[in-house]
Every structure is written in structure tokens, then in C-alpha cells.
Amino acid sequence: MAAQARSTRDKIWQVFGSVRTGIILLIVVGLAVMAGTLILQRPITEPSKLHQVYSPETLRLLDALRLTDVFHSWWFVLLLSLLSANIVVASIERFPAAWRYFSHPARRAEPHFFASLAMKRAIPLRSSRVDMEKVELAFRRAGWKPQYVSDDHGSVSLYAERFRIARMAPFVVHASLLLILAGGIIDGLFGYKGFISLGQNESTSQLELPDGTHKALPFAIRCDGAGQENYPDGTPKRWWSRLAVLENGREMQRKEIVVNDPLTYRGLRFYQASYGATGEVAGVKLLVTPKNGGPKQEFWLKLDEAVPLDKDATVRITQFVPDFVVVENHIESRSDQPNNPAVQISVQSKQAGETRIWLFPRFPEFTHANNTGFDFRVGDVQMGYFTGLQVSHEPGQWAVWAGVILMGVALALVFYFVHVRLWALPVDDGMGRLTLWLGASASKNREDFERRFRALVDAVEHELKAQDSAAKLQRAELAVVK
Amino acid sequence: MARVQMMEQRSAAPTTPSGNLLLGLVALGTVFMLLMGLLGTIKTGALFNEANLLFAALTFYAASTVLYIGFAVTGTERFVRFAWLATWVGFVSNTLAGAHRWYTAGHAPFSSVYEMLLAFIWAVAALTLFVQRKYGVKVIGTITMPVAVVGVVLMQLLPSDVHPLVPALQSTWLHIHVTLAMLSYAACAVSFALAMMFLIQDNMRTESFLANTSGLVALIYAGVLGRFAGGGLKVVAQNPQTGGDLMIQRGMPLMVVIPDLGWLFAIVLLALLAPLVLYAWAAWKHDDRGYVWANRAFVISMVLQALAAVAFVFRVRGGQYASPMVEGVFPTALANSPFILAGLLSGLLASLLYLMLSWRREGLQQMLPAADTLDRLTYKSIGIAFPLLTLMIAAGAYWANQTWGSYWSWDPKETAALVTWLVYAGYLHMRIARGWRGRRAAYFAVLGFAVVMFTFFGVTYLLPGLHAYA
Numbered sequence: 002m003a004a005q006a007r008s009t010r011d012k013i014w015q016v017f018g019s020v021r022t023g024i025i026l027l028i029v030v031g032l033a034v035m036a037g038t039l040i041l042q043r044p045i046t047e048p049s050k051l052h053q054v055y056s057p058e059t060l061r062l063l064d065a066l067r068l069t070d071v072f073h074s075w076w077f078v079l080l081l082s083l084l085s086a087n088i089v090v091a092s093i094e095r096f097p098a099a100w101r102y103f104s105h106p107a108r109r110a111e112p113h114f115f116a117s118l119a120m121k122r123a124i125p126l127r128s129s130r131v132d133m134e135k136v137e138l139a140f141r142r143a144g145w146k147p148q149y150v151s152d153d154h155g156s157v158s159l160y161a162e163r164f165r166i167a168r169m170a171p172f173v174v175h176a177s178l179l180l181i182l183a184g185g186i187i188d189g190l191f192g193y194k195g196f197i198s199l200g201q202n203e204s205t206s207q208l209e210l211p212d213g214t215h216k217a218l219p220f221a222i223r224c225d226g227a228g229q230e231n232y233p234d235g236t237p238k239r240w241w242s243r244l245a246v247l248e249n250g251r252e253m254q255r256k257e258i259v260v261n262d263p264l265t266y267r268g269l270r271f272y273q274a275s276y277g278a279t280g281e282v283a284g285v286k287l288l289v290t291p292k293n294g295g296p297k298q299e300f301w302l303k304l305d306e307a308v309p310l311d312k313d314a315t316v317r318i319t320q321f322v323p324d325f326v327v328v329e330n331h332i333e334s335r336s337d338q339p340n341n342p343a344v345q346i347s348v349q350s351k352q353a354g355e356t357r358i359w360l361f362p363r364f365p366e367f368t369h370a371n372n373t374g375f376d377f378r379v380g381d382v383q384m385g386y387f388t389g390l391q392v393s394h395e396p397g398q399w400a401v402w403a404g405v406i407l408m409g410v411a412l413a414l415v416f417y418f419v420h421v422r423l424w425a426l427p428v429d430d431g432m433g434r435l436t437l438w439l440g441a442s443a444s445k446n447r448e449d450f451e452r453r454f455r456a457l458v459d460a461v462e463h464e465l466k467a468q469d470s471a472a473k474l475q476r477a478e479l480a481v482v483k
Numbered sequence: 484m485a486r487v488q489m490m491e492q493r494s495a496a497p498t499t500p501s502g503n504l505l506l507g508l509v510a511l512g513t514v515f516m517l518l519m520g521l522l523g524t525i526k527t528g529a530l531f532n533e534a535n536l537l538f539a540a541l542t543f544y545a546a547s548t549v550l551y552i553g554f555a556v557t558g559t560e561r562f563v564r565f566a567w568l569a570t571w572v573g574f575v576s577n578t579l580a581g582a583h584r585w586y587t588a589g590h591a592p593f594s595s596v597y598e599m600l601l602a603f604i605w606a607v608a609a610l611t612l613f614v615q616r617k618y619g620v621k622v623i624g625t626i627t628m629p630v631a632v633v634g635v636v637l638m639q640l641l642p643s644d645v646h647p648l649v650p651a652l653q654s655t656w657l658h659i660h661v662t663l664a665m666l667s668y669a670a671c672a673v674s675f676a677l678a679m680m681f682l683i684q685d686n687m688r689t690e691s692f693l694a695n696t697s698g699l700v701a702l703i704y705a706g707v708l709g710r711f712a713g714g715g716l717k718v719v720a721q722n723p724q725t726g727g728d729l730m731i732q733r734g735m736p737l738m739v740v741i742p743d744l745g746w747l748f749a750i751v752l753l754a755l756l757a758p759l760v761l762y763a764w765a766a767w768k769h770d771d772r773g774y775v776w777a778n779r780a781f782v783i784s785m786v787l788q789a790l791a792a793v794a795f796v797f798r799v800r801g802g803q804y805a806s807p808m809v810e811g812v813f814p815t816a817l818a819n820s821p822f823i824l825a826g827l828l829s830g831l832l833a834s835l836l837y838l839m840l841s842w843r844r845e846g847l848q849q850m851l852p853a854a855d856t857l858d859r860l861t862y863k864s865i866g867i868a869f870p871l872l873t874l875m876i877a878a879g880a881y882w883a884n885q886t887w888g889s890y891w892s893w894d895p896k897e898t899a900a901l902v903t904w905l906v907y908a909g910y911l912h913m914r915i916a917r918g919w920r921g922r923r924a925a926y927f928a929v930l931g932f933a934v935v936m937f938t939f940f941g942v943t944y945l946l947p948g949l950h951a952y953a
Binding site for chain 2: 028
């Protein structure tokens with residue numbers, strides 16, 4: 002009973018860790034992502050568009066299956082979890098063997114191991130001893146760094162290898178994928194996004210979240226200016242905002258941000274997201290000429306800001322219309338653009354009481370004469386603008402970038418670095434005849450490596466022949482001496 | 484048997500005088516096209532500008548396509564030599580066109596669909612030359628060069644004005660992102676070509692190719708028929724002032740209906756479904772006559788396809804049609820329906836490639852490298868494509884993070900790229916798992932390229948999203 006239970010558990014474990022399961026999961030996740038690509042998704046679509054494209058019944062079905070928000074649905078999360086589990090189990094299954102392979106490379110090749118090699122060559126030697134230094138020389142000339150390995154019987158063989166790390170690279174790829182997913186999960190749980198809209202010289206520490214609620218930041222952000230630059234053809238070239246970070250009233254940081262270059266403070270990033278006119282006036286430059294010939298005055302006025310004209314009278318702006326038009330006896334604004342601005346000022350005098358005057362900067366002649374004793378002209382109008390800042394807090398992004406870099410490196414190792422091994426082993430056949438076995442293995446691209454192996458074998462043979470003839474010569478000399 | 488022997492003889496004696504006719508025709512066609520182009524330049528006076536260079540590239544790519552197909556059909560080695568030469572000349576013109584554009588625009592040509600196609604075609608041609616040179620796969624151009632030709636034709640139709648970069652595009656990461664995308668997509672195109680050859684060499688039944696080809700082309704026509712309106716076909720009207728699309732409001736072009744064209748396209752779709760039905764019947768009943776009839780039906784559907792393409796070109800070019808949205812008639816031009824035209828052209832080319840296969844199966848198999856080699860080469864090309872694809876997505880994510888404050892927003896372009904990545908990840912794991920190798924892996928390579936094409940064109944033109952630039 003217990004054995005059966007264990008075998009069931011083993012079976013589940015095996016199924017979970019198999020490449021086949023992995024491929025099937027990849028296909029299913031791929032189909033789910035495809036569905037999320039082709040079906041309009043609620044988070045990035047206007048509700049009206051959804052109703053326009055799908056009939057109510059279809060929409061209800063899609064909603065019930067969470068197909069209108071695939072990437073936040075429980076079943077998509079489940080699929081990703083299953084895929085992650087598959088990666089983890091498969092890695093646990095395969096890691097120990099791979100690690101043994103990595104940490105204890107088979108430096109000494111036994112004859113039975115040699116028999117299993119795909120690339121091998123036997124060089125029969127005429128002499129009864131082999132000069133391994135010659136073999137080493139041939140290895141070194143071909144760019145290898147061989148090492149001597151001796152077994153218990155004192156026989157010496159050569160071993161060389163390259164890029165053993167490539168064997169571990171697939172594990173690194175999968176680990177990096179998990180790291181990226183982990184970063185995504187951290188951001189999903191602890192990260193947030195928001196929006197801040199600021200006019201000039203305004204500051205706030207309130208962040209508007211996508212659901213409409215507000216979040217208080219431990220510091221405030223102030224806009225010292227913002228603007229837009231255009232190309233000659235009128236298309237926008239650059240949006241910028243000068244921002245300052247205030248903490249407890251102290252200015253901590255200052256930066257001019259543009260699109261693609263945010264300000265970062267305490268893990269929060271502030272992006273230039275939008276820029277536009279508020280439709281409200283920021284200031285009006287008023288030119289005042291006294292009718293009795295006194296000195297001319299020129300000053301900037303804000304809405305509802307009272308400025309004294311002389312000892313008796315003050316002036317303030319009571320109303321501003323950016324794009325003045327009269328529709329059925331009502332004053333309206335056609336747009337938020339200052340195409341035809343109209344300024345209503347009020348002159349308060351102790352003697353004459355209040356006088357209201359409409360001023361039209363584009364059409365100064367429209368202004369009626371008044372009895373306040375002053376002539377008013379508008380010199381300039383400055384419109385208010387706002388800069389829209391996208392704010393995001395993504396504590397997991399460092400895991401994501403680390404994972405991405407790791408994955409890039411590991412993929413390069415997987416695809417472009419081949420673990421190759423070489424062995425040279427002299428084998429005595431028991432009758433005093435000696436054979437030098439040369440063997441090699443490559444983790445991939447065997448065809449390419451085979452060519453290099455053959456060249457190496459030739460080089461070794463060449464060296465040994467030279468040795469043989471040298472030995473023969475020596476023997477001949479000895480014979481002559483005798 | 485006798486036929487096979489004849490084929491062997493022919494491919495064994497590559498320098499037979501046959502083939503002069505095709506070479507002559509191609510040479511004549513090339514000279515004619517270039518002369519036409521020259522006549523055009525006499526008016527403007529500028530010889531080496533981008534449009535002319537691109538036209539030259541189109542001419543030579545077309546010549547090399549004809550020669551590569553000629554080689555695949557007849558096995559004449561000389562064709563390959565001239566095709567190689569034509570590809571080189573086209574590639575040089577293509578490079579110069581890109582350099583010229585870079586020089587005049589002042590930024591790397593990666594900011595519009597037009598400019599990305601320029602880079603994509605360049606990479607396809609470069610990889611074709613590379614694979615032929617390094618691995619001796621001579622037939623590769625037969626599949627990749629038609630892709631390049633469709634790309635250049637599409638470019639002739641797309642708006643090519645140099646626009647200054649909008650703020651979000653002013654980033655080094657954009658160039659990295661797009662360069663990686665184009666390189667990896669070109670590698671995907673090559674892996675697709677190799678996988679198709681593997682399937683041919685792996686003795687996949689010619690009938691299966693028939694079913695897949697007609698299925699694919701039927702899908703294209705089904706996609707086009709999404710514009711079906713009461714027997715007509717809806718196309719985008721042209722703005723006579725700018726030559727661009729006539730817009731009602733931002734993101735909403737004015738559609739006009741070309742009467743009766745919808746029916747013609749529906750008939751073509753039915754004609755394409757006929758071989759599929761016959762194939763299914765033959766497979767179910769184990770009756771080979773069904774396959775014969777399916778082949779005949781496919782030839783008929785090809786004739787209809789050609790008819791439909793010609794009808795489409797003649798009716799859209801300089802036409803005036805009424806719109807269901809606004810009163811009055813509005814002009815149409817091919818430039819405003821580039822993707823329908825590209826779809827029709829791709830369908831025709833795919834059908835042609837199938838016909839070539841069904842006529843010359845044995846000969847082709849002799850010319851191709853062994854199945855093992857093709858499988859390995861497919862793996863190698865995906866070994867290039869996959870890391871590039873990974874880095875492309877990463878660079879895009881980094882750029883998005885710099886611009887919008889989030890590295891992943893499940894935007895359709897992002898998710899489509901993720902699907903591509905998953906498909907190729909599936910391919911790579913298939914090669915590890917025993918028993919899933921070979922044919923199933925090749926299917927994945929083909930599917931991967933289909934998803935790449937969908938990501939590149941489909942998402943841009945069918946689905947809205949953040950990725951509005953391309």
C-alpha cells in the first residue's frame with residue numbers, strides 16, 4: 002500500500018518534471034496569450050469599444066471565462082504556476098547528475114568509457130613506450146591546455162576540455178526565467194502606479210491611483226516649469242518638466258525630466274506622460290494709461306488679484322474667457338486655446354464705485370470708453386498649463402533586469418559555447434604492443450568538432466612518428482656503437 | 484522510375500545548354516525594369532536616391548527569385564550562380580538605400596513600418612547569402628527571396644516620408660530593440676525556409692503540403708473577407724491631397740465599398756476550401772482519386788486567385804467608389820490597401836511554391852541536403868533567432884520602462900512577441916525530448932514564423948495598443 006502510494010507520488014513527480022509536460026504547458030500558455038492578444042482586454046480597452054465589438058451574450062460569456070482579462074485571471078496565474086513548477090521539478094530532477102558531471106569531470110577515461118565515445122581513434126605504436134610529452138605538445142599546438150592524469154597503476158593519460166560551464170547553462174536559463182517571474186510577482190504584489198497633474202509652481206504629495214483613490218507620498222513633488230518644443234512642421238519634438246523633490250520643506254533633488262528620462266527618488270519614478278493647457282489664465286499683463294496724463298503703468302495680474310491703481314482705485318480681473326464667442330446672448334468659450342481671449346476687469350473706486358470693463362487683446366477697438374479715468378490695454382496673456390506625471394513604484398524590476406542579463410549570458414552559453422573534451426590514453430594489449438587511444442566528446446555541433454578532432458589526431462600521429470623515427474635512429478646509433 | 488532516372492541525368496549534368504531561355508528572359512526583364520527606372524530618373528535628374536536604389540533592389544531581388552525558382556524546377560546549376568549574383572547586387576542596392584535614408588533622415592531607419600521593412604529585407608537577403616555560402620543550401624533563396632520581393636513591393640506602396648521622431652522614439656533603446664527584432668525575424672524567416680525543406684526531404688506527403696497551402700491561402704482570403712460588405716469589399720479611401728488614408732477622425736479611416744469584389748473573393752475562398760474538403764474525404768476514405776481531384780481543384784483555385792488579384796489591382800487603382808459612412812464618391816489607390824495586396828501576392832507565391840513542389844518533388848529532394856542536415860540547420864538558425872528574440876523583448880521592455888513607467892503592460896504587440904517566444908521555446912525543448920524531434924519540431928518552426936508575421940503585420944494593422952508607432 003505504502004509502496005503503491007509512493008509509486009503514484011513518483012509518477013506524479015515524473016510527469017511534472019518531464020519535458021513533454023513542459024512542451025504541453027508551453028503550448029497551452031501560448032494559446033492563452035494568443036487569446037489575450039486577439040480578444041479585446043478590459044484593462045486596455047474603452048468599455049464602449051467592447052460593447053461595440055461584442056454582442057451582450059458574447060461579452061457575458063467572455064467575461065465569465067475571464068477571457069476579457071486573461072492576464073489577471075486566476076487560470077492564467079495557475080498556468081504560469083504550473084509552468085514554473087514544471088521548471089523547478091525538471092531542474093531538481095536533472096540538477097544532481099549535471100552537477101556531478103560538472104564538479105567531477107571524467108578526467109580519466111576507462112576503456113569501456115572509450116568504447117562509448119562517438120569520436121575516437123586508435124594509433125598503434127611501434128615502440129613499447131609512448132612519450133606523452135609529444136602528445137601534450139600536439140595538444141598545445143592545437144590550442145588545448147591538457148593536464149596529466151595518472152591512475153593507481155601509474156599509467157599516465159592526458160585530458161583536456163573547454164567550456165565545461167556550458168553544461169550548467171540550461172539551468173541558469175531556467176533560473177533566470179524564474180527570477181524574472183519573481184520580479185513580476187513582487188511588482189504585482191507591492192508595486193503601484195499613479196498619476197500626478199501639476200501646474201506651474203504647484204506641489205503635491207498626493208498620488209492618484211488608477212482606481213480613483215489617492216495615496217499619500219512621504220515627500221512632495223513640485224513643478225518649477227514645463228514646456229513643449231516643436232519641429233518646424235509643428236509635430237512635437239520634446240516635452241519637459243522641471244521637478245523638485247521636497248521632504249519636510251527641504252528641497253532634496255531637482256531634475257529636468259523629458260520623455261524617456263524620468264526622475265527617481267526613493268524607488269519611485271516620475272515620468273513625463275502628458276502636457277497641456279488648463280484653459281485657465283495664469284497671468285495677464287495690463288497696460289494702464291491715466292487719462293489725466295499721469296505716468297503709465299504696466300503689471301502682471303492673476304485672476305482675482307487686486308492691484309491699486311492710485312490712492313483711490315484698485316483693479317482686478319474678474320473673468321477670463323480663452324476663446325470668446327457670444328451664443329444666444331451668453332458668453333462662451335469655443336475652446337481652451339487662447340484664440341480670442343477676453344478679459345473682464347473690475348475697477349473699484351471709493352468715489353465712483355465698481356466699473357466692469359471687457360478687454361479684447363485681439364480687437365482693442367471693441368472696448369467701450371469708460372469713466373474710471375484710466376485707459377486699459379492687455380499687453381500679453383499667459384495661459385496656465387499642467388504637466389502630467391506617470392508615477393510608478395516597481396520594487397521587483399531589479400530582479401527582472403538581473404534575470405534578463407543572466408538569461409542573455411546563459412543563452413549565449415547554451416547556443417554558442419560547446420563543452421568539448423579530449424582524452425589520450427595509452428593502452429597495453431598485454432603482449433607488449435602499445436596503442437594510443439584518442440577520444441573526444443562534444444555537447445553539440447559534433448560535425449564541426451569532428452573536423453578539428455581529425456586534425457588533432459593527425460598532428461599527434463605526426464609527432465609520434467617523428468618520435469618513432471628518432472627512437473629508431475637512436476637504436477641504430479646504439480647498434481653501431483655496439 | 485524512368486522519370487526518376489531522367490531527373491538524375493539532368494541534375495548529374497548541370498551544364499546542359501537548357502536554361503538559356505530563362506536566363507535570357509530574366510536578363511531582358513531586368514534590363515527593361517532598369518530602363519523604366521532610368522526613364523523615370525531623367526525627369527527628376529537624381530540618379531542615386533533612395534527610391535531608385537530601392538527600385539534597383541526590387542528588380543534584382545525579383546530576378547534572383549525567378550532564377551532560384553528556375554533552379555528548383557530544372558536543377559540547372561547556372562541559374563544559382565546568376566541568382567547569387569543578382570541577390571548580391573540587390574543586397575548592395577538595398578544597403579545603399581538604407582544608408583541614404585539614414586543619412587537624409589539623420590536617424591537610423593527604424594521608426595516606421597516602411598523603415599523596418601527596409602531593415603528586415605536587408606537581413607533576409609544577408610542571411611540567404613550567408614546560409615548559401617556557409618552551408619551550401621542552394622535552394623534556400625527559392626523560399627526566402629519571394630519573401631523579400633513581397634516586402635519590397637509592400638514598401639513601394641507604404642508612405643515613405645521621413646518623419647521627425649516623436650519624443651517617445653528618441654531613445655537608443657529603440658534602435659537596439661528594432662535592430663534585434665529585424666535580425667531575429669530574418670533568422671526566423673530562414674529557419675522557416677529550412678523547416679519547409681526538411682519537411683520535403685522528410686517525405687512528408689505532397690498531399691499534406693497541398694492541404695496546408697490551401698489552408699494557409701484560405702486563411703488569407705478569410706482575413707481579407709473580413710472587409711466583406713453586401714457583396715462588395717471595403718477598402719480605405721485615399722486622401723487626394725496627401726496620398727495617405729482619408730480619415731474621418733483620428734484612428735478611423737473612411738471606407739468605401741468596391742461592388743461585387745466581395746463575391747469574387749468569396750468564390751476564391753470556396754475554391755480554396757474545395758481542395759481541403761477533397762483532401763479530407765480522400766484521407767478518410769483512403770481513396771487516392773480524392774487527392775488527384777484535390778490537386779485539380781487547387782490549380783483552379785490558383786487561376787481564380789490570379790483573377791482576383793488582377794481584378795483587385797485594376798479596380799482599386801484610380802477608382803472612385805461610394806462609402807456607406809459618408810455621402811459622395813471617394814478615390815481609392817493601391818497605396819491605401821498595402822496589406823490586402825501583400826496578402827494576395829503572398830497567397831499566389833505560396834501556391835506557386837506548392838505547384839513547383841508537386842511537379843518536381845524527386846528532383847527537389849535530390850538537390851536538397853539530407854534531412855538530418857536540414858534539421859540541424861533549422862536548429863542552428865533558431866539558435867540565432869531565439870537569443871535575439873529574447874534580447875529584443877528585453878530591450879523593448881527596458882525602453883517601455885524608460886518611457887511609460889512599466890516594463891510589461893500586456894499590450895497586444897508585447898503578448899504577440901511573447902507567443903513567438905513561447906513557440907520557439909517549445910521548438911527548442913522538442914529537440915531535447917526524444918520522439919518529438921524532426922517533423923513535429925519542423926511544424927513548430929513553421930508555426931513560429933507564422934506567429935512572427937502575425938506579430939509584425941497583423942498586430943500593427945488589426946489590433947490597437949500602445950505600440951502605435953509600428
